[in-house]
Amino acid sequence: MGSTDPGGIHLDPIGWVRTDVPDEDVPRRRRDIVSRIELRPALAPALTGIDAYSHLFVIFWMHRAAAGGPLLSHPRGDPSLPATGVLASRGRNHPNPVGLAVVELLERAGYCLTVRRLDAYDGTPVIDIKPYDHYDVFTDLRLPAWLAVRPGN
């Protein structure tokens, strides 16, 4: 499905996110959102056995993110916080607007998955899905001081 050429990387969505949650509510309600991921029907066999996992990574394409923004900004738009590079935060303004979420898998039916915690808008193209495994877990984390206090996360 994907290909590389000298002009860059080309890929096709494997599916799309479907949710009734309005865009503006997605960031705030992230923990509770239940979404469907509808794969291309021909990819249904690729999901065989996926319901044995409790958690998945979903990699998606933030198709409505504005490209070409500044590479440095103040977290949460707060000038009292240190100017931070876009790759040093989880914002939507990365050079390639690829989203990544760890979600809970609630159900698989045919070519569709029902998941919780996917902070993606309705209609978002899905690039890849991967099982989340013990080797993805690191608990002794160091984080910047400005992340220590965060509103409503």
Place this chain on the structure above:
Amino acid sequence: MGSTDPGGIHLDPIGWVRTDVPDEDVPRRRRDIVSRIELRPALAPALTGIDAYSHLFVIFWMHRAAAGGPLLSHPRGDPSLPATGVLASRGRNHPNPVGLAVVELLERAGYCLTVRRLDAYDGTPVIDIKPYDHYDVFTDLRLPAWLAVRPGN
């Protein structure tokens, strides 16, 4: 940098992986591999503040993965294990061959990062880098039985 059109998603690498480890040793030595990620020099400001994090996600493009393989296969090529969909395993044969690794950040210098645990070959294009945060950690995992015993992971 990235764009969407009716024909799919187009993106350009933000950088490339550099390692002296031969390709065939990468899977086996994953935990110990130290690699450099060399971003495009113009993206150096995007790394400002990244050294405050201990761990990062690296999303990369497995440019040498063969496309168009079967959607179902036996894990590790072992016919005694249940046939499993490619999206239900972390193999290299996903419809879009996108790689995902949690790495330890050892050093940032200008537009280069030195990281440990990146299971990507020398020359691999890097699509995105994201800080790994507490909200990526889930410890009460359910996994398929065939993963419970795994050789040399």
